[in-house]
Amino acid sequence: MRTHARAVVVGGGAVGASIAYHLAKAGWTDVVLLERDELTSGSTWHAAGLLPLFNMSYATSHIHDYSVKFYKELEAETGLDAGFSVVGNLRMAQTDARMDEYALYAATAESVGIPFEWLTPKEIGARWPLVRTDDLKGAIFHPTDGYINPADVTQAMAKGARQRGVEIIRRAHVTGFERRGDEWVVKAAKMVEKGGNLVTSDETFEIACEHVVTATGNHAQATAAMVGCYIPAMPVEHQYIVTEPDPALLEWRKANGEHPVLRDADAKWYVREERGGWILGPYERGAPARFQFGVPETFRADLFPLDLERIETEYLSMIHRLPSSENAGLKDDFNGPICYTPDGNPLVGPAPGVENFWFAEGFSFGITAAGGTGHYLAQVMTEGEAEIDMWSLDPRRYGRWVNREYARRKNEECYEHVFILHHADEEREAARPLRTAPCYxxxxxxxxxxxxxxxxxxxxxxxxxxxxxxxxxSFRRGGWWKYAVEEAKAARERAGLFDATAFTKHRIAGPGATAFLDWLTCNKLPRIGRINLTYGLTEAGTIRTELTIVREGEDEYYVVTAGAAQAYDHDWLVKEAAAKRADLGWIEVQDVTSQWGVFALAGPRARDILKEIIVDADPATALTNKAFPWLSAKNIDLGMVPVKAIRVAYTGELGWELHHPIEMQNHLFDLLVAAGAKHGMKLCGARAQNWLRQEKSYRAFGSDLGRDATPLEAGLDRFVDMEKVFRGKEAMAATGVRARCVTLLIDGPEDADPWGREALSLDGETVGRLTSGGYSVHFGKQIGIGYVRPDLAAVGTKLKVSMFRALWDAEVVEDSPYDPTNAAIRMNG
Incomplete structure (x- = not known):
């Protein structure tokens, strides 16, 4: 047994085996995998083995696509049959809305390169006559999909890992992790059988390593707690039943081969063939979360008591869809734990607060994701970054405010939403409201x-x-659309007030603060009293984070980043500052998000509104361009509220961000509303703001900007100072420009706008994808931001965008097609 390794992987299910395999394939052959029981003894053993490719997430689609391709190659390498049945996957739709959902799936699939077919009910019935089609609207069929034997594919990956030098130790229970200098020490005990249970023995051992990766499935919360973290990975009960052979299916198979996987999303189930019968896997309401406070020591490859009444509706709907299944008796049934997270995406990436510790937890579709997760996580660990943006999977997307009760409620909701319509504008209701600004x-x-x-x-x-x-x-223009249009018009023509309290805010100060931020970001630092937009890069030279930096003193900074990235950015800033203190001096990083509320006031009459409530010796001149220029910051008083006012507006209009003590928010809100009423100000929301920022070509972090594009590829050259030294500079330059970010105006359907997931094509070839989409009130047509091949980024290039199973004309336009000279932003008065 090794006592030292480059990396230790904890967990021997499909995900852990894949990570060990891919780390070794990437060159880290000195890897040890520890499994507390036998390989596949966690949720892997009772998984149905489905490989659903379609997903609205670009990153997850890539992960699933890699898995499917990888699993087909395993047998040639290892000699073990992974049990992959490429039978195809038929997603059926009972409603027009479901077909619209599939059209959005298909647009994402096109951008990834996943093949599919559209089928009418008549075509479904002709190819698969066992399926009842009279109440269907159609279906989408993925021919390269199917199902796999979870145990076989895990053992094949494990063999491949061993062949590449990985040591796999079974029945080794990890009891703790200790940081000693620059290394981790993984503490473990041998497990032995006693009275039918697997128990910890007195035989212990330690392995020192540079990196730890956990893929512990149902045990994720306990694993994370060993390093002082909480992650919302919690299992939910998932039942499925297996029928006896169906005589009609056996007869059909004589001439047709194996039946494809069926998904009736509106009935909330999947069905696949199993030894001449059927497996029904429902996603019903009321499935409870389990192991809220940890997995019992005695729980091994165990199951929960059945609750078949809970899935009666779904069982009857299977008989409705497959009438012949009524003649097949029930053969077996399962009720086991499947791990979930609040948004359904797994937690893949660095653990917050600790170095070289990685999570790969919370997989509700673990077999589908295992291969791709191993591949892309190995890229992050060995190369510094993956070729796709892994932000949507990062464990630090959840902050310390998340606890067990929140995870329980949201994970139960996520389970029952597996087959509920996934509108691109969906807002799930569980565990809300929770975090509210005073003016809520x-x-x-x-x-x-x-x-x-x-x-x-x-x-x-x-x-x-x-x-x-x-x-x-709706997947098209819902009932909310007309209200967002009026809000966008108000901000362009008069004034709009937006609540931006969710922004992440940090105070960075100390003798080393200036040198630290200068090295960490790619733009020049602002002068005192001024602001700059800048970017922190990854080691690969791609965009890690967008920052608005307000310089309040020689070594004092107020830094604003995306609201969704609070824990993500805080962890990054703290870790990077700690690594630089010895060289640069003390650097204080303080998260002040909850101390400051933010209102964004924007529009031609914004200055007039503030004039009415500013407390100043000369209110008439305090807000002029001379006294308060664009891209500057000042401390002002609005009524009784001391405000950090920043002359910037995400809408591209004259405007200010008004950062204020959060406990004074209601007083300020009332002042602004009263003063704004005289000038036609309208309360506005995020959807209108999203449209307006696209008219100005303002890229959004998390969609247009991420870890798969450099600032140069994103068209942010003006925010990059090549005269200074900054992290990722050499890698950025070496990467070159693989794609370019552009703004497009679209002549789309009359009743719909793009959502920012659609493929872009030219002469039938996919040449890029949208990353944002919406409606332009200024141009009266659809608008989008996306990435295309560099040779297609010129203004005037004509492309096609895929929306609702049709191609629509799109044209590349100049950056900031609305007010390209920024006259509105600089408006004096």
Whole structure:
């Protein structure tokens, strides 16, 4: 047994085996995998082995696509059959809305290169006559999909890992992790059988290593707690049943081969063939989360008591869809734990607060994701970054405010939402409201329809009393659309007030602060009293974070980043500052997000509104361009509220961000609303703001900007100072420009706008994808931001965008097509 390794992987399910394999394939052959029981003894053993490729997430689609391709190659390398049945996957739709959802899936699939076919009910019936089609609208079929034997594919990856030098130790229970100098020490004990249970023995051992990766499935919360972390990975019960052979299926197979996997999303189940019968896997309401406070020591490859009444509706709907299945008796049934997270995406990436410790936890579709997770996580660990942006999977997307009760409620909700319509504008209701700004009730009374970002309630738009946000959701222009249009027009023509309290805010100060931020970011630092937009890069030279830096003193900075990235950015800033203190001097990093509320006031009349409430010796001149220029910051008084006012607006209009003590927010809100009423100001939400920023080509972090593009590829050259030294500079330059970010105006359908997931094509070839989309009130047509091949980035290039199973004309336009000279932003008065 090794006593030292480059990396130790904890967990011997499909995910852990894949990570060990891919680390070795990437050159880290000195890897040890520890499994507390036998390989596949966790959720892997009772997984159904489905490989669903379609997903609205670009990153997850890449991960699943890699897995499917990788699993087909394993047998040639290892000699073990992974049990992959490439039978195809038929997603059926009972409603037009479901077909619209599939169209959005398909647009993402096109951008990744995943093949699919559209089928009418008649075509479904002709190819698969066992399926009842009279109440279907159609289906989408993925021919390269299917299912796999989870145990076989895990053993094949484990053999491949061993062949590449990985040591796999079974029945080794990890009891703790200790940081000794620059290394981790993994402490473990041998497990032995006693009275039918697996128990910890007195035989212990330690392995020192540079990196630890955990893929512990149901045990994720306990594993994370060993290094002082909490992650919301919690299992939910998942039942499925297996039928006896279906005579009609056996007869059909004689001439046709194996039946494809079926998914009736509107009935909330999947069905696949199993030895001449069927496996039904429902995603019903009421499935409980389990192991909220940890997995019992005696729980091994165990199952829960059945609750078949809970899935009766789904069972009857299977008989409706496959009438012949009524003649097949029940053969077996399972009720086991499947791990979930609040948003359904796994937690893959660095653990917050600790060095060289990595999570790969919370996989609800672990077999599908295992291969791709191993591949891309190995890239991050061995090369510094993956070729795709892994932000949407990063464990630090959840902050310390998340606890077990939140995880329980959200994970149960996530389970029952597996087959509920995934509107691109969906806002799930469980565990809300939780984080609210003081003016929440005032905004709610004014008609705010809320979404959430990082747990904060934030208005999406404002609607009249009695409006039903849930009923208005659509893949096309929902009932909310007209209200967002009026808000966008108000901000362009008069003034709009936006709640931006969810912004992440940090104070960075100390003798080393200036040198630290200068090295960490790619733009020049601002002078005192000024602001700069800048970017922190990864080691690979791609965009790690967007920062607005306000310089308040020689070595004092107020730094604003994306609201969704609070824990993500805090962990990064703290770790980077700690690594630089010895060289640069003391650097204090303080998260002040909850101390400061933020209102964004924007529009041609913004200055007039502030003039009415500013407390100044000369209110008439205090806000002029001379006294308060664009891209500057000042401390001002609005009524009784001391405000950090920043002359910038995400909408591209004259405007200010008003950062204020959060306990004084209601006083300031009332002042602004009263003063704004005289000037036609409107309360506005995030959807209108999203449209407006696209008219100015303002890229959004997390969609247009991420860890798969450099600032140069994103068209942010003006924010890069090549005269200074900054992290990632050499890698950025060496990468070159693989794609370019462009703004496009689109002549799309009359009743729909792009969501920012659509493929871009030229002469039938996919040449790029949208990363943002919406409606332009200024141009009266659809708008989008996306990436295309560099040779297609010139203004005037004509492309096609895929929306709702049709191609629509799109044209590359100049950056900032609305007000390209920034005259509105600089407006004096």
């Amino acid at each position: 009730e005032r905004m709610k009374a004014a008609g705010a329809q809320f979404g959430q970002v990082n747990g904060w309630e934030r208005p999406n738009y404002f609607a009249p009393e009695g409006f039903d946000d849930h009923a208005s959701r």
